[in-house]
Amino acid sequence: MLNFAAAGGSKRYKNKNMTNRTFTMIKPDAMKNGHAGAILDRIIREGFKIVALKMTELSQAKAGEFYAVHKERPFYAELVTFMSSGPIIAAILEKDNAVAEFRNLIGATNPAQAAEGTIRKLFATSVGENAVHGSDSDENAEIEGNFFFSGLERSM
Numbered sequence: 050m051l052n053f054a055a056a057g058g059s060k061r062y063k064n065k066n067m068t069n070r071t072f073t074m075i076k077p078d079a080m081k082n083g084h085a086g087a088i089l090d091r092i093i094r095e096g097f098k099i100v101a102l103k104m105t106e107l108s109q110a111k112a113g114e115f116y117a118v119h120k121e122r123p124f125y126a127e128l129v130t131f132m133s134s135g136p137i138i139a140a141i142l143e144k145d146n147a148v149a150e151f152r153n154l155i156g157a158t159n160p161a162q163a164a165e166g167t168i169r170k171l172f173a174t175s176v177g178e179n180a181v182h183g184s185d186s187d188e189n190a191e192i193e194g195n196f197f198f199s200g201l202e203r204s205m
């Protein structure tokens with residue numbers, strides 16, 4: 050029979066799984082402007098472990114699929130064109146409370162409203178060209194990670 054401590058232990062174990070992952074992209078503007086190294090360095094220094102990482106380029110179709118949730122928004126075409134305009138870096142990151150912690154680290158969508166010291170405040174140029182993507186939920190983190198990486202059975 051499980052005692053209280055063992056039950057607590059199993060809860061901690063459960064919390065160490067997918068809920069502690071988020072997905073990010075370094076967007077084409079930050080790549081072009083030479084900020085990729087500084088952004089990755091900051092992510093690592095903030096305690097995120099890189100579980101998977103690759104540099105790649107999105108076709109218009111793939112960018113449209115990734116941001117399909119915004120299909121009806123006025124900025125959708127601009128977003129798809131921008132996201133397929135050059136190389137990106139895609140990565141899966143791990144940290145306790147990863148989704149929320151990473152959203153805090155990147156700051157508000159519009160860099161003009163982003164808090165001092167956040168990645169978007171430091172490196173983004175506009176609301177559209179805002180340096181990085183960060184998943185907005187555990188569920189989307191998993192979907193987005195699977196969009197770029199497959200066969201990822203465990204972290205290293």
Ligand code: ATP
Pocket residue numbers: 119124127128157158176177178179181182183184185
């Ligand atoms: P992301 O999903 O890329 O992490 P976010 O969650 O902060 O960004 P969303 O509302 O999901 O913001 O918008 C997705 C992306 O669409 C933004 O990061 C930005 O690149 C672009 N975008 C959002 N609002 C605008 C806008 N008003 N004008 C132009 N582009 C926009």
Ligand code: MG
Pocket residue numbers: 183185
């Ligand atoms: Mg979003």
